Amino acid sequence: MEIKDKDLRYAKPKWPEVRCGQCNRLLFRGIVEDMEIKCSRCGTIQCIGGCKQETRMNVCSR
Incomplete structure (x- = not known):
């Protein structure tokens, strides 16, 4: 089976998602x-x- 160039466009890696807490x-x-x-x-x-733990404690929201 041969992989064509146009098929490589759609072969994106599955990166982990980071979402707002x-x-x-x-x-x-x-x-x-x-x-x-x-x-x-x-x-x-x-x-x-x-x-650092100090930075995590300073999480603020609007």
């Missing part, structure tokens, strides 16, 4: 080592990866 909005797909991200819907700041 408050409103469940999809924030991104992928793997990160350490990241802080703000949800554009509810404004919650989330720490993903190996963040």
